[in-house]
Amino acid sequence: MDFTGINLEEVKEYVDRNGVSNIEEFFKKTLERWQNIEMNIGITGNSGAGKSSFINAIRGLDNDDEKAAKVGVTETTLEPKCYDHPTNSKIKYWDLPGIGTPKYPDLETYCRKVQLERYSAFLVFTIDRFTENDQKLAKKIQSTDRSFFFIRAKIDQNVLAEKRKRSFNEDAMLQKIRRYSLENLVDEDGKQLGNEQKIFLISNHYPAKWDFPRLTQAILDALPSFQRESLALSLGTLTSLLTEALQRKVQILKDRLWVVASASAAVAVVPLSGGVHVAMNEISFYRSQLGLPEEGSQNFEMLSESTQRDLKAIGELMAEYAAEQEATRWIPFVSGAMSYGSTCSFLKQCLEKMEKTALLVLQEAYLNFKID
Numbered sequence: 001m002d003f004t005g006i007n008l009e010e011v012k013e014y015v016d017r018n019g020v021s022n023i024e025e026f027f028k029k030t031l032e033r034w035q036n037i038e039m040n041i042g043i044t045g046n047s048g049a050g051k052s053s054f055i056n057a058i059r060g061l062d063n064d065d066e067k068a069a070k071v072g073v074t075e076t077t078l079e080p081k082c083y084d085h086p087t088n089s090k091i092k093y094w095d096l097p098g099i100g101t102p103k104y105p106d107l108e109t110y111c112r113k114v115q116l117e118r119y120s121a122f123l124v125f126t127i128d129r130f131t132e133n134d135q136k137l138a139k140k141i142q143s144t145d146r147s148f149f150f151i152r153a154k155i156d157q158n159v160l161a162e163k164r165k166r167s168f169n170e171d172a173m174l175q176k177i178r179r180y181s182l183e184n185l186v187d188e189d190g191k192q193l194g195n196e197q198k199i200f201l202i203s204n205h206y207p208a209k210w211d212f213p214r215l216t217q218a219i220l221d222a223l224p225s226f227q228r229e230s231l232a233l234s235l236g237t238l239t240s241l242l243t244e245a246l247q248r249k250v251q252i253l254k255d256r257l258w259v260v261a262s263a264s265a266a267v268a269v270v271p272l273s274g275g276v277h278v279a280m281n282e283i284s285f286y287r288s289q290l291g292l293p294e295e296g297s298q299n300f301e302m303l304s305e306s307t308q309r310d311l312k313a314i315g316e317l318m319a320e321y322a323a324e325q326e327a328t329r330w331i332p333f334v335s336g337a338m339s340y341g342s343t344c345s346f347l348k349q350c351l352e353k354m355e356k357t358a359l360l361v362l363q364e365a366y367l368n369f370k371i372d
């Protein structure tokens, strides 16, 4: 089972047993799990940038609290450690070691040891300006389609230093840092890696000030959209797994087709014995194996008009064939001789039509579950 909650064995078993019947119910049951998906946020960036302090601040703890993450110039975080968001336990913060410590001297070693792919979003902490490491890290994160926020902590220190100047203007100073950060937030080719909304200027010592509240809100907002994206991903994966399982099943039915056609031909040479029934039974078997809804059933009514028409057309095709066979069955030597070839192509035609319709049923169930 992966993080989307899809179990491959479960999918195969379902198709083997039910084909596409009640597929909506199956989608619903499987996907109830997506609402429990956790968002693991990796807190990363240079050593000493304020990562551990941030985790304490957002959890409302003082740095010297017993449950607090270890903080300090020499209290470097050495191993990833997990902390819950204070009001939503589906959000997990991972206090990661800083880049540039003896154990993680460069980005390559860092990425390998920290296993970035384990996290669904990142908070990238930076000191003063985005360094080459930050830029490379941002690019790496972006390439994996994970969301990220850039955080410049210790803003209180900047404000304190600026206050000493006679021309002190806090807003202008913050604006300058923001602009400077944005200009720096580019990859080695100068391509912009994020917009202004992604940059947060905070102080871990003053969680009510500057961008700290906006950051807290952005993290909370990211959870439902992350879960929605996971849902879309799970649905896509689930649909393609179901499609594959269904196609495998059709292949098995195709492989036995010639046996049924031979049996049908053999029976048909004996007048009145009804070779056509052998073929008809096989088609009923296809129908139940692929789980195609019966005309008039509740599942049938839920389908789009055009898919309903396709299903009806299969029924008509069968009736037509039965009538044709019934007529030729009385002509000696002709029916048996023709039967094998025509039954073969008839069964094949039916199976292909049924497969196409089963896939349509699957697609419709998938689209019904799509949410904005």
Ligand SMILES: Nc1nc2c(ncn2[C@@H]2O[C@H](COP(=O)(O)OP(=O)(O)OP(=O)(O)O)[C@@H](O)[C@H]2O)c(=O)[nH]1
Binding pocket: 046, 047, 048, 049, 050, 051, 052, 053, 054, 070, 071, 072, 073, 075, 076, 077, 078, 096, 097, 098, 099, 125, 153, 154, 155, 156, 157, 202, 203, 204, 205
């Ligand atoms: N003034 C001020 N100091 C801060 C702030 N955030 C962290 N610090 C100080 O910066 C130092 C390093 O903070 P940590 O939170 O341990 O940094 P870290 O990023 O976890 O460091 P590593 O674990 O080594 O990667 C500590 O002395 C903190 O008290 C802040 O917003 N303002």
Ligand SMILES: [Mg+2]
Binding pocket: 051, 052, 053, 070, 071, 075, 076, 077, 095, 096, 097, 098
């Ligand atoms: Mg730390």
